[in-house]
Structure formats: structure tokens, C-alpha cells
Amino acid sequence: MAQAGQVIRVEHLYKAYVTPVGPFPVLKDVNLTVAAGEFVAVMGPSGSGKSTFMNILGCLDRASEGHYLLAGRSVEERSPDELAALRNRTIGFVFQGFNLLPRMSLQDNVALPLVYAGVELDERRRRARELLDRVGLGKYAESLPNRISGGQQQRVAIARALVNKPALILADEPTGNLDSHTSHEIMALFDELNSEGITIVLVTHEQDIAQHAKRQVRFLDGQIVHDGPTEVAA
């Protein structure tokens, strides 16, 4: 069923939250296929289900019904540990609030996924350093996160997402806490990563951020109402 080159394949996905007054549907029959190397912006108003969708894509949450194939393999039957391994190696997360651990140096933050992947200390240091250099923050390797700006923190978070060489980067409002200048710097970084072949799925509600993506998917009331290539703004 899975075709080569498909990173994400979602079929008839339903998700309902259990509430005291009965199930509350959030996603209704969502279908989406993302090929390797794509750059997709997921848009939609708050409450439209896009965050829930991202959590399912990120193996943080499970769908109520439907199929989700990540890199050609079904996710539904995986054990919690297998899901953790997927989050560790196949997916890189970038959050709106950066989510760096405040008591760790930037280098240790970037290297943390490698700890859970069982990589040796020297190799962890080398790779973390390499990625910090790449996002231009090598000289702050030993600093704590609160010593650098928000834009710089987001770069560190991207470096952390990249450290296990994932096939897919999931970014949930990565520029939501940043000013427009810094936002575009971060988006330039995403553009660069995408040009290197990394698949990116990014949630945003800002049109000019979504312009960086090559394809836009729009959610409304738990359903995809628009899916098509980005129209170049006039």
C-alpha cells in the first residue's frame, strides 16, 4: 500500500476526545500524503484540529480511527517504546516555545536525543557541536538557554531536532514567539534544510511564513478544506 518516497500517509483519520458529555470530534476523515522532500505548511484557525493532527503525526498522540503510515510503516500497532524510538530518530520536533531544558548547556540540549539513542559521549559532543556551528551558535555551546535570545533558542531547538538525522521535521508554530525579522531568519534555515532533502511539515497561521512552504494545507473544523501548491504572492 505504501509507496516509495512517501514519508507520511494518512487515511481516513478520526480523532475524538472523551468529554463528560460524550465524545468530542476533533478530526473527521483526514487524508494526507506527504512525499519525501516536501515542505508543507498546515494552516487554519485555532480549534480547527491542526495541532491535534500534528501530535498524531509526531507519534505523541494516537488516532481514534484510521491509518497512519510513517516512512512506509504503520504506526497504530507500535508499542510506546517503539513510538519513542520513532520520535527519537525518524522525527525532529520544533516547538513554538522552543522547549529547551533550562538547566542544561546548549550543547547538552542538542545532544539530549542522542543520549536516548544510546550514542557514546564523544560522538554526542561532536555531533552537537557540529550542529550548533551549523546554526551559527557554536561559540555559545557551554551557555545556558536563558543567556541567549529567543531566535537563537529556536535555532538551538532546530539543531536538537536535526541531531539524529531525521527524515521528517515537524514544527508547530516555530515563529509564533519571534519578531518578524527573526522569523524570517528561522524560515531561511528551514528553507535550507528542505533544499537538502529533509521533509518539513510546519504549522502556522501567518500567511507570510506559509509562503516559505511549497504546499499549503488548510484545516477547518477538523477537516482539510484546501490542499495545493503555494501561490506565489503578487
Next chain:
Amino acid sequence: MTWAMLQEAWRAMGANRMRTFLTMLGMVIGVGAVVLMMAVGQGAQYRVNQSITSMGSNLFILLSGSTTAGGLRTGSGGVNTLTVADANAIAELPGVQAVAPLHPGGAQVVYGPNNWSTQVYGTTPDYLEVRSWPVAKGYAFSDSDVRSATRVALLGQTVAKNLFGDEDPVGKTIRIKQSPFTVVGILAVKGQSLDGRDQDDTIMIPLTTAQRKVFGTQFQGAVRLVMIQAASQDVMPRVERSINELLRQRHHIREGADDDFTLRNLTALADSAAEMTRIMSLLLGAIASVSLVVGGIGIMNIMLVSVTERTREIGIRLAIGARQGNILLQFLLEALMISILGCLIGLLLGVGGAVLVNVITGMTVIISGSSVLVAFAVAGGIGIFFGYYPARKAARLDPIEALRYQ
């Protein structure tokens, strides 16, 4: 990986030093108390065992019994029914190692201007063997001294000190109940007996000398008591039975009539004293262990707070690929580190306290390797036991819920 996790545990502990220290304090006090109590208890046990060894091992004491004269009953030892001949007969029994008949009495002893009231034991050289009591200076009197009832004396340390001070008593002449005796030797220090008597406040003279020249006897060869040493602990019940049979036969006691002697197993008495101290030290340890458990609950409490505080951190870790097991291990290591570190500090304090008790009160304290090992094992166990629940709570957090936590 383990090293990285240990580093993280260390970092987490350092993030809130005061809290970590206070949490640890429960462990410190608990371990300190256990170590100190065990040191004191084992010290007491050692002292009791020392007293038992000083008494001599596998001992029976045979006392002459009571008689009834005109309806009036005397107590044990009220009349002399035992004789040297009885003692000699007992010595022939299988399983008997040594027999020492004793004929004691109180007497005033004089040397020059000094005088002292003490217990004088008429006995045979075997007595020193039975009591495993060496001569510190000079020599013991011999069987030939007993045969010829010579006036020679062995002094206990206390008597020697009180009569002679710094002077060397060996070869000097003292007076016991006015009769002159030559001091031939000084006994080694024996210390206190189980009931607190000063065993060194004594003089020993040949049995026959005591019988004929110092205290006199009701009849020829009478002795007040006989000490009997069995060859080993195993044969003691058999020896006890055969002594009873032998004496009833020798004293012509009819079937069903009361014994005219009392045979006591001293080792059994000593063993029960040892058992009592053992129970006491166990009790002390048990009471101190309560504080260990309280310390463990303190750790659990703080770990629960810590898990709540770090919910978001846990969410982040889960999102970037931590397995539940990784989170569990992380928090378990933290709890373990607090308890082991607390144990180390408590150990130092406990040992310090024991030394202080020793210096201040002079009590014997013993810190054994096993008590240190037990303290570590218990601390580790408490760390795991009380750390497990919070750690499991952390590991089971839902990643999305945890990430949303503010």
C-alpha cells in the same frame, strides 16, 4: 547512557540545594541513628561476652545444699555437705575436664600499716585453669602446697594495690586472720563479673590451709562449693546428669528425697545475659530504623513534588524520544543518589557520634563492617522503594499533557 543519567541526577540535585539537603537530612539522621545504636549495642554485647569469657567456659557450680534441723530449713550452702572426696569423685566422671573445690571466707588481711577486708578462697591450682585466670607475676601455688597446707597466697590486683601500693608484693609476708602468709604471685586483672562484683578483690590460698588453719570446717575435708568444668558445651547436659546421680549415691539420698546440694549451670546463665543484650541491641536498631523509614518517606514526598514541577521537562524528554524506562530510571537514580549520599553523611555522623560516646562515657562501642554494609543496603533499598512510585508517576505521564503543563 548511565553516566549521562548520573550526571543529570547530580544536576537535578544541585538545582535546589537547600531542598536536596533537607531531604537528605532525614536519611542522614536515620542512618546516623542506626549506626550509633548498633555501635553501642554491639559494644554492650562485646562487654557481656568478655565477662562470660572471664568467668570461664562450660562451667558448673556445685553448692552444698540446705538441711532441715528441727523444722528449720537453712538456705543453699547453709551446711557443708560437700567434701574434697566428692570433688575427686566428680573429677573421675567422663566429660569432666577440671574440678576445683572451694572453701571461701571473709577475712581481714594486713601488711605493715595497711589492712583490707577481702574474700579469701581456699582452693586448688585447678581453679585457675577452670576460671582461665593466669598469674601475672610470680607463680601459682602447687598441688604439693595443697597437700602440705603451706601458708602461701596469691593476691588479686585490687588486694595487691590496697595493701602494697606501688611496692612489689611477691615474696612479702601478709597476715590473714593473724596467720602469716607468703605472697607467691599476683593474679592477672579479671575485671567485673556479670553481677558487677570486683573479681580482683580476692586472695587465693591452698584449700587445705583454708580448711585447717584459717576458717576451719564442720568436719574433715568439707568444702563450701565446687567448680566443675566440662570438656565441651555438648557434653554439659550429660555431665550434669552424671554429677547428680553420683552425688545422690555418695550422699545416700533415698529415691524421692530432696538433693542436699545444688548444681547450677553458669554458662546457661551467662548465655541468657548475652541473649538479653542481643535483644536490647536489636531493639535499639529497630527503633532507629523507624527514623530511616521516615527519611524514606521524606524522599518520596520531595520526589513527588519534583515530578510535578518538572512535568514540562518530562514532556520535552518524551517528545524527543525518551522511553518510559529512561524517565523512570532518571527519577529513580535521583532518589537513589539522595539516599546513598545521605547514608554516607549519616555514616560519618554515626561513627563520629560513637567515638564521642566512647570518649565521653567510656562505653565500649563497636562499628562492624557488617553494620556499615547493612546501612548502605537499607539506604539503597529505601531509595528504590520510596523513589519508585514518583518515578513511575513521571514515566507514565502523557507526553501531550506534560508538554502543555505550565
